[in-house]
Amino acid sequence: MTEAQAAPHKGEFAGEAVTGIVAHARLDYTYSPGRAQSQYIHALSGRKVVGERCPSCRKVYVPPRGACPTCGVATTEQVEVGPRGTVTTFCIVNIKAKNLDIEVPYVYAHIALDGADLALHARIAGIPYDQVRMGLRVEPVWDDSSKDSRYPDHYRPTGEPDADYDTYKELI
Numbered sequence: 417m418t419e420a421q422a423a424p425h426k427g428e429f430a431g432e433a434v435t436g437i438v439a440h441a442r443l444d445y446t447y448s449p450g451r452a453q454s455q456y457i458h459a460l461s462g463r464k465v466v467g468e469r470c471p472s473c474r475k476v477y478v479p480p481r482g483a484c485p486t487c488g489v490a491t492t493e494q495v496e497v498g499p500r501g502t503v504t505t506f507c508i509v510n511i512k513a514k515n516l517d518i519e520v521p522y523v524y525a526h527i528a529l530d531g532a533d534l535a536l537h538a539r540i541a542g543i544p545y546d547q548v549r550m551g552l553r554v555e556p557v558w559d560d561s562s563k564d565s566r567y568p569d570h571y572r573p574t575g576e577p578d579a580d581y582d583t584y585k586e587l588i
């Protein structure tokens with residue numbers, strides 16, 4: 417008896433190539449955020465952003481994961497950060513997302529909230545997309561039409577002078 421051998425193939429196919437299929441799929445799951453992230457999520461309901469400080473390296477992690485990934489020790493000291501922050505880096509989005517009512521182009525940025533040692537990401541508005549820059553100072557804008565909104569709808573410029581590069585270069 418001989419084993420089946422994979423036939424050689426040149427990588428060329430007859431007819432039109434299939435470039436995509438639509439497959440309806442759904443997954444229901446229960447997510448347990450744990451102690452640190454539960455506190456973070458509860459604080460967001462009050463429109464506060466709370467991180468946790470590492471007792472060893474003193475870095476403030478937002479969102480908190482319950483431990484410092486560098487030092488390997490538990491973090492328990494809660495620290496409120498923001499609400500203002502600094503754009504550390506950003507990208508201009510030119511592709512309109514399905515089911516998302518945001519006109520393109522728009523800017524998505526990494527934002528280091530004041531007091532945080534980790535940058536969050538969020539949309540920037542209230543400024544032309546081509547004027548967003550590294551160091552731009554921003555503040556959150558909450559969507560009052562949705563009481564369940566746990567995250568700011570976007571961030572907008574505060575009008576403050578840009579942050580000095582040295583103040584956020586470690587957070588890019």
Ligand SMILES: [Zn+2]
Nearest residue numbers: 470473484487
């Ligand atoms: Zn640490």
